[in-house]
Amino acid sequence: MSGHPKSSQLKVHHEDTVAPEDIVDLFKIAFIAELYSNDELADLQSQIQTVKADLYNRDYTSAFGNDSKRIAYCCRWSPSRATAYASLFAHLKEVSNVMRCTDGDKNILCVGGGAGGELVALASLFAPSRNFKAKYSKVATEKYSLNIHLVDISDWSNVVSRLSEAIRQRWLYAGESEFFNIQFSKQDILTSDHMTLGLAKLDFISLLFTTNELFAENKAQSIRLLQTFNQYCKSGCYLLITESAGSYSHITVGTKKFPIQFLIDTVLMGKRGEETNSPWTLVQESDSTWYRGDPQLDYPMKLENMRFFYRLYKKV
Template sequence: MGKAKAAPQVPHKAKARKAKTSKHSTYENARPDESDGTVPLELQQTCLNIFRDALRPSVEDVTVLQEIKGRLFDRDFATAFGKEEYLRVYASRWSPSRALGYLQVLINVQEYILPTQDLMRPDHSNHVPLEMVCLGGGAGAEVVTLAGWWSIVSKAMPELALQACFVDIAAWHETVEALYKHCVNAPELSQYASATAREVNMPLLSEQTFSCKFQQQDVLQWSEEAMQSVVLPTTKLVTLFFTLNELYSTSVPKAQHLLSQLTAAMSTNSLLLVVDSPGNYSTVSFDGGEKRYPMLWLLDHTLLTDTARKAGDASNIRWEKVMSDESKWFRLPPGLEYPIELENMRYQIHLYRRLAAG
């Protein structure tokens, strides 16, 4: 998380699951995702292994974890995300389960993203890369999510590559680099590994198929020029995963302005995908007032009402909402192993498509 993510949340612990804890936490009593649960178990375990190998989570991190929780509770985000050790522990603790939840999300909305003719060059002979920007994507969940998702997509569309940019306020460079390295390189094997094990030891996907970069930036302070150097006319998808409500909590006007900037920068048929805490967990007050407004109301007001009003034509709406759900669960499936405990993920999801100017 972080603050592209202006103020990261501590995920809510799922009460529906009991974990067996020994050397690894094994999720035997979990229920599948209510939506489908279509991500292969082997791929989910591979994603968890990437976090395990890249970030080395341990039960001995508990002291550091408690320090981070305290800083987050006090909303002292500069300290909570000010040390490399804090970033490693945070990402190893909360990003893995988020990554699996986001992976299911992308599978569920894939029909809106792929296949699409606008990914083809005019002569239809070669594909251009699919370009994505993940705002608030520094803590590593989105890195592994995209790698896992693209490992599925590339089997059907091997000629298509994915390019992603992760933007966050904290210095997540090393976390992103470490996770990416483990996505595109085969896992390290013991010197005693068999020849057969070595032969089948392959990376999740190749550097040619998936590339990424990280930019440290407070998006609430983003100049229009700087933002448009990241969100390009060729950008197909922009994501705000567990980020938008925190941006609203920091400054409603600045968050609304960011959405207006995205409206100006994003091209026809590009997509904006928002995933956040559901219901009462995502409400915002104006100027500290008692009345609180749902994040979704503010989001719809900006994208579906304000853009038309500012254009001077009520019929000239710049976005359409193509799918929406105010409360869903992703529950860790039985059989997964990870060195420390993880949580299920409850979330709301909203996908918008940029319309052509009227």
């Protein structure tokens, strides 16, 4: 387990992934109509303002409430998320080994992953490990599959299918596409059962910028979800949680207030000092990690730098 770094910085471009300019280009290709036609761009900008107001009011149901808003969110925020997550996944060797699936098929669950940031980041690691088109071609590996299940309470199917199409067209040869499987399910993770989620087969679960929302929706069900992970995930499965650095809301237990992170750690690993039979171990953590994007990237909207907290757990 690594220590408690005060503030670390991820590489702008980790050499194991598709370059940030190509990641951003993928969004331009998928949403060319919205981003590059004057009329549609004006509409997109106005939708972004509405989504921003919804997010500010923490009204997530409204923020992701229709296709125009979801496309607006994806165009505005997912490219920066995808470049940051690509660098983070590559930085976490345990995670990048899963993406490259060198020793068998791998199954991934992205909770709250409908907006596509995780999907594009996963593809940006998978593609170069295969016969990637053009300049990223490296060694051909055994033909194992990466199966990605995106579960989200909002209907991101249009966004996911446009990004998937762009990934297949631009980053993967026809022969490789069949090994990169994407499934999107519109469902509430808090009421999904372990069979539907296929928990026992998973190699990696991501909960990126989603736990705060889940706990805001229903604390008891959120705790139950983590307990279900404890019960059904197989040994060796990884679980990655990120949230804005310092953003965790607090929860009252008895007479004391704790950050939600404390509660999550307790559910996954037991009380501090009593972790001997804990379901998960902490592999890596950072309370503050920066991803500062390349300011030269060509994209018609602002690309955000990100500072976030992360924890990577491994099932015992």
